[in-house]
Amino acid sequence: MSLTVAVQMDPIAHINIAGDSTFALMLAAQARGHRLFHYTAEDLNYSDGRVWAKADPVTVQRVVGDHYSFGDPVSLDLGDEADVILMRQDPPFDLGYITATHLLERIAHKTLVVNDPASVRNAPEKVFVLDYPQFMPPTLVTRSLDEARAFLAKHGEIVVKPLHGNGGKAIFKVGSDGANLSALIEVFNTMWREPHMVQAFLPAVAKGDKRIVLVDGEVAGAINRLPGEGEIRSNLAVGGSAVATELTAKECEICAVLGPELKKRGLLFVGIDVIGGEWLTEINVTSPTGIVAIETFDGTDVAGMIWDAIERKVAA
Structure with missing residues (x-):
């Protein structure tokens, strides 16, 4: 099956091709004979x-500095000429992101969109x-x-973070003395x-x-992501190690518990974050990462598993 x-x-x-999950998915698709096009939202x-x-036919290779090649751009009808759309742009989850989900939702009955755009918007x-x-640490919004x-x-110590942040950005720990909490909330209220x-701060994050x-x-x-020296954030994008x-x-x-609901919503590729082996903190559906690190450490071909699932859904 060529898609x-x-x-x-x-x-x-x-x-960064060394760890980028989208690039890994593109390499895996190309190896299966699928034809790739690249465009931005x-x-x-x-x-x-x-x-x-307006999309560029693209071929990819794992060569730093020479990892892609574009063909002549085309006007690609995403409803009639594409079999699969990978919605993989990074957050922020802003009105531009939300508008893209609304547009793609209009063709989701004809073209498989991964992840389902309406479910991404609602999750x-x-x-x-x-x-x-029942799985979360004590939380206040x-x-x-x-x-x-x-x-x-x-709760003694807390963490404050943007509701729609990503990649470990703008996450702050506040100690029991509350120093700078008022200034931090003031800045957050100004920015968002x-x-x-x-x-509640979870010491197990160490x-x-x-x-x-x-x-x-x-x-x-x-994979388990460990925070860097002097950090509470373990995201690989901010210096964590896997x-x-x-x-x-x-x-x-x-x-x-989560699996059946994710499947029902058409959320095919999801990354969840768990601290201390028990505290669920995020369910990442917009542009999940981690598949390259997982393959590095245990040899699991997650990209291949994703394409197996996609091909089953297209053929159904």
Whole structure:
């Protein structure tokens, strides 16, 4: 089966091919004989029921500095000429991102979009996770300094982060003395109109923040991400390091509960984050990462598993 695959992503020239999950998916697709096209969300167009993009035919290779080659650009009808769309641009999950999901939703009955655009729109990372409070650390969503102070008084140490942030950016720990909490909430309220997420600090983060990848609702693999020296953030994008890992009984329980719902929503490639083997903090559906590190540490071909699932759905 040869598929036409349109990859909606950030500019390919700027990615780090050593660990980029989208690049790994493109390499795997190409190896299977699928035809690849690259475009950015800004290239989307709509008229008279059609959604199309100015797209570049692309071939990829794992060569630093020479990792892609474009053909002549075409106007690609995403409803009639593409079999699969990989929606892989990074957040921020802003109105541009949301608009892209609305446009792609209009052709999702004809072209398989991974992940399903309506489900992505309705399941932002730090909001979707609120559906599973039984697995979460104590959590507050607020813009109120008074509420944040009361939460701090109850839990001793807290973490404050943007509700729609990504990649470990703008995550702050506040100690029991509350130093700078008022200034931090002031800055957050100035920068973002939405509420912010405040959580009890989990000392277990020093032992890692596990990324577990699920493919069509089933566990595909996991890595444990360790924070760098002097950091509480373990995201690889901000200096964390990855090590091999296995799932705890609690993590298996979390995956068993989440899996059927992810599958039902058409969220085929998902990465969840779990701290201390028991605390679910995020459900990443917009542009999950981690598959290259998982393959490095345990040899699991997660990209291949994703394409197996995609090919099954296209053929169904």
